Amino acid sequence: VDSSVTSFHYCTIALILVILISHLAVMLYTKERTDTSVKALFSIVCVFASVGLIMVIVTSARLHSDQSTKFQDRVQNYWGYDTGSAEQDFVDGIQRSLACCGTSGVLDYGQMDIPPSCCKSPTGCDQDRAYKHGCYGALSSKVLSQCTGPIVATVAVTIFELITACFVFTAKPSRGGYNQLYQ
Numbered sequence: 001v002d003s004s005v006t007s008f009h010y011c012t013i014a015l016i017l018v019i020l021i022s023h024l025a026v027m028l029y030t031k032e033r034t035d036t037s038v039k040a041l042f043s044i045v046c047v048f049a050s051v052g053l054i055m056v057i058v059t060s061a062r063l064h065s066d067q068s069t070k071f072q073d074r075v076q077n078y079w080g081y082d083t084g085s086a087e088q089d090f091v092d093g094i095q096r097s098l099a100c101c102g103t104s105g106v107l108d109y110g111q112m113d114i115p116p117s118c119c120k121s122p123t124g125c126d127q128d129r130a131y132k133h134g135c136y137g138a139l140s141s142k143v144l145s146q147c148t149g150p151i152v153a154t155v156a157v158t159i160f161e162l163i164t165a166c167f168v169f170t171a172k173p174s175r176g177g178y179n180q181l182y183q
Helices: 002-032 035-076 086-098 135-170
Strands: none
Touching: 002 035, 002 135, 035 086, 035 135, 086 135
């Protein structure tokens, strides 16, 4: 989970940097340019920022869905994996760290043995001693909470671009271009 979220954070930071660098480039380029070229360039940057915002939101939703599906599949096949395998370690790590059991609860394991990671005490873990709530809600909350920062940052940058564009579209150019806008 953490490596996927970390990759998501890096991609979002890169996107925001590209948008801000584009904004700076447009500002430098437009110092001595005409009204039409300024509006066209700011329109492109605003479209880019808006598309970036949509991509960040869609990617965070996909990340949330992928992690939940991956966990559910691994819970269903828990006892089919080799003991100590990466798949079992994935499920055990989530169940231990979030103090939960299965996807929707201990009954996800049916008639199979309950994994020791479903209990506070790993010895003698059964349905009575297992955590009662499933991991789906806790895992969803964790993934979504880690995606909130990048989404908020991208929204802020997009709003900044749109506000700047409003100033550009309503500003009256001086003889030399938009010099007064940047001074």
